[in-house]
Amino acid sequence: METAMTLSTIGFDADDTLWQNEAFFRLTQAQFVALLADYAEQDHLEDRLLAAERRNLGHYGFGVKGFVLSMIETAIEVTEGRVPASVISELMAAGREMLRHPIELLPHAREAVEALAADHRVLLITKGDLLDQERKLAQSGLGDLFDGVEIVSDKTAKVYAAIFARHGTAPEQAMMVGNSLKSDVLPVLDVGGWGVHVPHGLTWALEHADPPQGHARFYQLADLGGLPDLVGELLRTHNR
Structure with missing residues (x-):
């Protein structure tokens, strides 16, 4: 059992995690x-x-x-x-x-980010076209909630490690939340962080991957509504 766990940083994917894409x-x-x-x-x-x-x-x-x-x-x-x-x-x-489509937030997106931003550093970590991602973030109304925004060309273990380091966080003190196992979960698990999969009904074929069943730091939620409780339970369990 891990002791004195510190979860200082929580990263959120954007497309199909916070809003429809x-x-x-x-x-x-x-x-x-x-x-x-x-x-x-x-x-x-x-x-x-x-x-x-x-x-x-x-x-x-x-x-x-x-x-x-x-x-x-x-x-x-x-x-x-x-x-x-x-x-x-x-x-x-x-x-x-x-490139003009309106932003439609997914269920509990705002509530989850707001709740976790009160006690954690929250980051938006997304890949794609810079101008389009900036537009979507601005229109989402969520921009002011994030302590940092990282728009990257790809999401790999090396990229995540560099992001966490840039924000003063050890990988084992970080969590990433997203709809893609391939991009949002597996690379973060590889560097020692926590990965939370929130499936979306539609997933691009090139983002498919098998879930890492049995991995101690892997969790799956039906939607973002359960994320604050999951984080709270992890902290309670590991800091008893």
């Missing part, structure tokens, strides 16, 4: 499939698009802009270069619409 990608993907229905079946288009996204992550990173470029690339490939300019134009318009 993947739903807008799915809607745009459905539009992409409809626009190219004369050239290929839905499953084939979705598979080709996912392959393009995976291939392009190292070039464009995460976010709407890389998604739009991958849709355009896929459209050119499946039509063997015959895709109409009007389709390209519609895909670009769909991307601009994604």
Whole structure:
């Protein structure tokens, strides 16, 4: 049993943890499939698009802009270069619409961050396009609650360790909360922190990973409403 536990810093993922995000990608993907229905079946288009996204992550990173470029690339490939300019134009318009979509907070997001900010350092740790993430944070109304905001190109164990160090926190004194096992939980467990998985109904295929069942520092919650109680219980249990 651990003793004299200190949990000083709690990191929150943004997209699909604090507010809706993947739903807008799915809607745009459905539009992409409809626009190219004369050239290929839905499953084939979705598979080709996912392959393009995976291939392009190292070039464009995460976010709407890389998604739009991958849709355009896929459209050119499946039509063997015959895709109409009007389709390209519609895909670009769909991307601009994604960058304008209103922020819809997920259940208990504000209450959880407010409750934990009273006694802990709370950080927003998110990946994706800088301008888009800054826009979403500003529109969410949550910005003033965070002690720090970290917008990174990817989430790895090395990145988390550097973030925690920059904020004066040892990894074992940190917790990360998010909807992605691959990005929000597993890398933090790898550096000795606590990982809390809050599943979202929609998860991008490239974010799937198996849960680390049996890991002493891994927890899963149905929603953010249970997070303050979980943190309180961990502190009570480990500091008896």
